[in-house]
Amino acid sequence: MSQFISLLELAVPATTPLLLACLGEIFSERSGVLNLGIEGLMSIGALAAIIVVLSGGGLWAGVLMSVVVAGVGALVFAVLTISLKSDQVVSGVMIALLGVAVANFYGNNWSGETISTFSQTKLPLIGDFLASIPYVGELLFMNTPLDYLALILVPISWYVLFRTKLGLKITAAGNESKAADTMGIDPIKIRYLTVLISGLFAGLAGAALSLGFTGYWTANLIDSRGWIAIAIVIVARWDPLKAIIGAFAFGFTYSLQFGLQGFNYQSLPLSDALSGTYEFLFDPIIISTYPFVVTIAMLVFFSVGTNTDLVAPQELAKNYIREGE
Amino acid sequence: MKSIKLGDFDLRIRKREEESKYINIGVILGAVVSSFILIGIAISSYGVSPIEAYQLGFSYALSPSGFSGLIVRMIPLLLVGLAVYIPLRAGLYNVAGGAGIYGGGIAAAAIGLATPSFGRLSLLMALLGGAVAGMVILAIPGVLRAYWDINEILTTLLLSFMFVRLNNYAVTVMRGEGGTLTGEALPANAVSPTIGGGIHIGLAIAILGFVLSYFLFRRTAFGYEIDMFGDNPTAAVRSGINRNKIIIGTFLIGGLLSGIAGASEVVGLHGRLLPDFSPGYGFTAVAIAIIGRKNIYRVLGATFLFAFVYIWGSRIELLLPVPTAVIAVFEATVILFFLVGEGIVNYKVNVEKQTSAEEKEVSSV
Numbered sequence: 209m210s211q212f213i214s215l216l217e218l219a220v221p222a223t224t225p226l227l228l229a230c231l232g233e234i235f236s237e238r239s240g241v242l243n244l245g246i247e248g249l250m251s252i253g254a255l256a257a258i259i260v261v262l263s264g265g266g267l268w269a270g271v272l273m274s275v276v277v278a279g280v281g282a283l284v285f286a287v288l289t290i291s292l293k294s295d296q297v298v299s300g301v302m303i304a305l306l307g308v309a310v311a312n313f314y315g316n317n318w319s320g321e322t323i324s325t326f327s328q329t330k331l332p333l334i335g336d337f338l339a340s341i342p343y344v345g346e347l348l349f350m351n352t353p354l355d356y357l358a359l360i361l362v363p364i365s366w367y368v369l370f371r372t373k374l375g376l377k378i379t380a381a382g383n384e385s386k387a388a389d390t391m392g393i394d395p396i397k398i399r400y401l402t403v404l405i406s407g408l409f410a411g412l413a414g415a416a417l418s419l420g421f422t423g424y425w426t427a428n429l430i431d432s433r434g435w436i437a438i439a440i441v442i443v444a445r446w447d448p449l450k451a452i453i454g455a456f457a458f459g460f461t462y463s464l465q466f467g468l469q470g471f472n473y474q475s476l477p478l479s480d481a482l483s484g485t486y487e488f489l490f491d492p493i494i495i496s497t498y499p500f501v502v503t504i505a506m507l508v509f510f511s512v513g514t515n516t517d518l519v520a521p522q523e524l525a526k527n528y529i530r531e532g533e
Numbered sequence: 534m535k536s537i538k539l540g541d542f543d544l545r546i547r548k549r550e551e552e553s554k555y556i557n558i559g560v561i562l563g564a565v566v567s568s569f570i571l572i573g574i575a576i577s578s579y580g581v582s583p584i585e586a587y588q589l590g591f592s593y594a595l596s597p598s599g600f601s602g603l604i605v606r607m608i609p610l611l612l613v614g615l616a617v618y619i620p621l622r623a624g625l626y627n628v629a630g631g632a633g634i635y636g637g638g639i640a641a642a643a644i645g646l647a648t649p650s651f652g653r654l655s656l657l658m659a660l661l662g663g664a665v666a667g668m669v670i671l672a673i674p675g676v677l678r679a680y681w682d683i684n685e686i687l688t689t690l691l692l693s694f695m696f697v698r699l700n701n702y703a704v705t706v707m708r709g710e711g712g713t714l715t716g717e718a719l720p721a722n723a724v725s726p727t728i729g730g731g732i733h734i735g736l737a738i739a740i741l742g743f744v745l746s747y748f749l750f751r752r753t754a755f756g757y758e759i760d761m762f763g764d765n766p767t768a769a770v771r772s773g774i775n776r777n778k779i780i781i782g783t784f785l786i787g788g789l790l791s792g793i794a795g796a797s798e799v800v801g802l803h804g805r806l807l808p809d810f811s812p813g814y815g816f817t818a819v820a821i822a823i824i825g826r827k828n829i830y831r832v833l834g835a836t837f838l839f840a841f842v843y844i845w846g847s848r849i850e851l852l853l854p855v856p857t858a859v860i861a862v863f864e865a866t867v868i869l870f871f872l873v874g875e876g877i878v879n880y881k882v883n884v885e886k887q888t889s890a891e892e893k894e895v896s897s898v
Contacts, residue, residue: 244686288869292876297626297686298823299872305816306865312858313575427858432694439687493702500695504673504688511681 223459229437232409239402240382244300247434248307253278253414275411282407326352382521564870590845601730606840608735612794614821616787629689631815633791635696637663641796642806645723667792675784716806725801733801
């Protein structure tokens, strides 16, 4: 049990970047834009944050810089796809490739130096009480400010998307863009806004990883989390409330890489007969493939026998072109 | 419609109806030149003179050893480029070039090591094994997309990430002697003969792959169906084309090509399994296929371009204090500039006499 709790403790910081990136992607996808650039935006955000802190700025200045840099990157993607009508998939993959490459290129000078990350604190006022809840108290309510921020952004995102006029407009832009346009809702403006949001969230996600978790920059720091976040959007059915469950499940599989190091599989049942299998399954390199295996399995599990078309935005990845344009 | 009013006249931005060949080539050239300029600026931030870097790279690529190096680089890039290009003509995105390469490489190395007593047959079996491994791996995203409509971009990407790691694991399993972590050297029978500075059997395979792909689209019914499906899936299915056959078929071809690319790298170039022996070829293949778009000759041209960039990048990385990531930066900027150029070119500016709404109504009646 205690081993399981310690695994869960590792899962929380691994969840936050996934959750933030996923929330942003929900905004852009619901408006009809498949932003595949998240991995790259997270990369440049994470690096920018570290550079600010290593250059003497505060942690929050780092977060701000990360958000700004990733937001600018997202606007490049927006101009390409929304204004110039480039293929969303191709543009997104290339923005992802570019972001990772640029971060690796410039990060070369900054890798190896460590900062002190955001410290784990209790929430003000009710923090002491919440942290005293048995088993899960410390787990959920003894975290970094960015973890809490991600948690708060879940209901806020849900509320904006499902209970406000803006949310309706976003849904309209992603499902009936022509009709929306004739009714005076400009899908172009809406899509610019949501892509920008996805960039800002990706920046936060990058900062959560570099300033809240690792505390240093290294090449390929994001390690495919941006792509997994996009898969979570599908599993979560474009719903922020479900995203938190998905993000935690995947955060858990990421945490296994650290949590299962040196795990003693002799204690497992049938360890004599299955020792070869166990040795394979608990090899550190094999454990590092689990997030991908689990993601593919989840995509299959949530797609077989259900009709994704019913919940997916109808015009996802389709550029909006006005008549005569 | 975007329009800017200038007195009585409207400046309207319209989609260009005809595609000009020269404009297309101009866009590609423009993208390449702009990227070289941008990369030059990036390099100079490392205190390196871009002029010097370009001179080093170009003079090396034009030297005899550089030229054979270029051919050797073109082999996997052309095969994987085609592995992405063929599904792309059906409107499907195969971002799993890396998975095919690594899967093919692992299979080829395992077969090569396991069949020392089979004579030269060992080489053939290693290559075929690599091709089959690639097909098995790429069948997964194909089947998932065909039967349950699971997004093939994500599944292929995830498979790529997975197989980079599985390859590292396979290297530890097949570990050879010596200080550095590499796979055991393959027996001589499983290693391809080489000519002129390391050009190996992969060249023949790549040429064959290119010619067969050319005939696939020029001469076969399946190639025609792929194009029809790519243009309009709904209409294609209505006219009796089997959707699943197109999706799974193009992915199997992609798997075959990328698997044999990985196998030929192992038996031809390295003679053993190495960790990370595909430095981002899967992503480069996407860039190649996008520049190729509907024209297979452009695939060849793009392969040459990116092979050159690899040679150039690895040369300056060796001699100057510039990180290897410069190659990936170049790839991405070329494609992004290319997309920007296409976007601008596709929309031309029209000057029209402004007509009021009432006039329009009258004239249309």
